[in-house]
Amino acid sequence: MEWLSETDIAALVDRDLALEAVEAVFMAMDAGEAENFPVVREAIGYQEALYGFKSGFDRNAMTLGVKAGGYWPHNGEHGLANHQSTVLLFEPETGQCSALVAGNHLTALRTAAAAATSIRHLAPTGARVLGILGAGHQARWQLEAALDVGAFTEVLAWNRRPERMQALEAIAERRGCGFRAVSLPELGEASDVIITITSSFAPLLTEAHVVGPTHIAAMGTDTVGKQELDPALVARARCFAELPSQSAHLGECQHAVGKGLMATSDIASLGGVIAERVPGREGSELTLFDGSGVGLQDLAVARAALERARVRGRGQRLDLA
Numbered sequence: 647m648e649w650l651s652e653t654d655i656a657a658l659v660d661r662d663l664a665l666e667a668v669e670a671v672f673m674a675m676d677a678g679e680a681e682n683f684p685v686v687r688e689a690i691g692y693q694e695a696l697y698g699f700k701s702g703f704d705r706n707a708m709t710l711g712v713k714a715g716g717y718w719p720h721n722g723e724h725g726l727a728n729h730q731s732t733v734l735l736f737e738p739e740t741g742q743c744s745a746l747v748a749g750n751h752l753t754a755l756r757t758a759a760a761a762a763t764s765i766r767h768l769a770p771t772g773a774r775v776l777g778i779l780g781a782g783h784q785a786r787w788q789l790e791a792a793l794d795v796g797a798f799t800e801v802l803a804w805n806r807r808p809e810r811m812q813a814l815e816a817i818a819e820r821r822g823c824g825f826r827a828v829s830l831p832e833l834g835e836a837s838d839v840i841i842t843i844t845s846s847f848a849p850l851l852t853e854a855h856v857v858g859p860t861h862i863a864a865m866g867t868d869t870v871g872k873q874e875l876d877p878a879l880v881a882r883a884r885c886f887a888e889l890p891s892q893s894a895h896l897g898e899c900q901h902a903v904g905k906g907l908m909a910t911s912d913i914a915s916l917g918g919v920i921a922e923r924v925p926g927r928e929g930s931e932l933t934l935f936d937g938s939g940v941g942l943q944d945l946a947v948a949r950a951a952l953e954r955a956r957v958r959g960r961g962q963r964l965d966l967a
Contacts, residue, residue: 649962650948650955652748658954661762661791664755664947669763669920671704671946672888676917676924680704682889682940685896687716687869694719696869700941703738711735713749713944719845727783729753733948746964747948754784756943758791761841761863764886764935766795767919768927769839770859774799776823777837778814779830779851779874780844780866781805786813788841788865793821800824802833831855842866842874849901853878859930864898865937873901875934881907883934886916888943897938 650658674680680702687698701712715731722728731749736742765773776798778789789801801818803811808827818825833840834855844850844866853876856862862883866874880902887893890913894903902908916935918924927933955961 647743647964648745648952648955649964650745650747650951650960652751654955654960655748655751655951658951658958658960659752659755659947661755661759661794663950663954664759665762665791665794667946667950668756668759668943670707671942672763672917673921674704674706674917675888675940675942676915676921677706679706680942682892682942685892685941687896700939700944702940702942702945704942704945707946707949708738709735709945709949710738711941711945711948713941715749729783731944733944735945735948735952745948745952747951749944749948752944752947752951754787756947757784757865757937757939758787759947760888760937760939760943761788761865761935762791762795763920764863764916764937765792765839765861767916768886768933768935769796769861770927770930773797773838773861775802775836775838776800777802777804777833777840779804779833779840779842781807781810781814782843782845784865785843786817788843789814789817792839792841793823796839798823798839800826802826802828802837804828804830804833839863844874845872846874847872849876850874851879852876853882855879856932859932861927861933861935863935863937867898867900867936868896868938870896870900874898877902877905877907880934883932885913885934885936886919887913887936887938888916888940889938890915892940893936893938897936898934899936
C-alpha cells in the first residue's frame with residue numbers, strides 16, 4: 647500500500663491539477679459513470695466534533711474509495727487545522743486497499759476547485775468584483791482559486807472578526823486586485839460573484855442584499871442545520887450542485903426545500919453545464935452553486951496525486967503483510 651503525507655500532497659497537487667480532477671468527476675457524475683454513496687456525518691458528543699464518511703466509485707476513472715474525517719472546532723488550541731481527514735483508495739477489481747492519502751490539504755484544494763469550477767461556468771459575463779464572506783483557513787484557498795479563473799479587479803470581504811481578513815487582503819494585493827472590507831449589504835449589492843465560506847447556522851446574506859446579475863458559490867453549508875443564505879434568496883436563484891439530492895438534504899438548498907419554496911427537481915447538475923447538456927447562465931439572472939461537497943471530489947484529487955507521485959517518486963510504500 648502507498649502512503650502520501652500532507653507534505654507530499656502539498657508538493658504534488660497544485661490548483662490546476664485539482665481543478666482538472668474536479669471538473670472531470672463532475673462530468674462523470676452527470677453522465678452516470680460515477681456514484682457517490684450515502685454520507686455518514688454525525689456529532690460525536692465530544693469536543694463539539696463532527697465526524698463522518700464520504701465515499702463513492704468512479705467507473706470512468708476506476709477510482710473507488712472513502713474519505714473519513716470531520717470538523718474539530720477547538721483544534722486551534724492544539725496547533726492543528728479544524729478540518730481533519732484521510733482518504734483511502736481501493737482496487738475496484740479486488741477491494742484491496744491500495745493507498746492511504748492525507749486529506750487536509752487535499753480537502754482545501756478540492757473545495758476551492760469546486761467553487762472555481764462553478765465560477766468558470768456560471769459567472770456573469772465581464773465579472774470584475776468578487777465578494778467573499780468568511781476569513782477562515784478555507785477562505786484563502788477559495789480566493790486564490792477564484793482569482794485563477796476570473797478576471798477580477800477588486801475583492802470585497804466580510805467577516806464577523808474583521809481583524810482576520812489580513813490574509814485575504816495580502817492575497818488580493820499580491821494578485822493585483824483592490825481589496826475592501828465592507829458591510830454585507832454593500833458586498834451583496836456591488837459583487838458580481840460571491841463566495842460564502844463560513845460555518846454559520848443562521849442566514850448572513852438576505853434576499854434584499856443581492857441585486858443584479860450575480861453568481862453565488864455557497865460553500866459553507868455541508869451539514870443539516872448549517873445555513874449562510876436567506877431561503878428566499880436561494881429560491882430566487884437558478885440553483886446548481888454537485889449532487890442535487892444531497893444539496894436538498896444537507897446543503898444550502900435544504901432550507902428553501904424545507905420551507906416549500908423550491909423542490910429538489912429545481913436544482914440542476916453543474917456537471918451537466920460543463921458537459922453542455924444543461925443550460926448555464928442565461929442573461930442577467932442570479933445563479934447559485936450549492937457546494938455541499940461530495941466524496942468523489944476527494945477521491946479524484948487523491949487519485950491524481952497518487953498518479954503524479956508515482957511519476958515523481960514521492961510517497962512511501964507500506965508493507966502491511
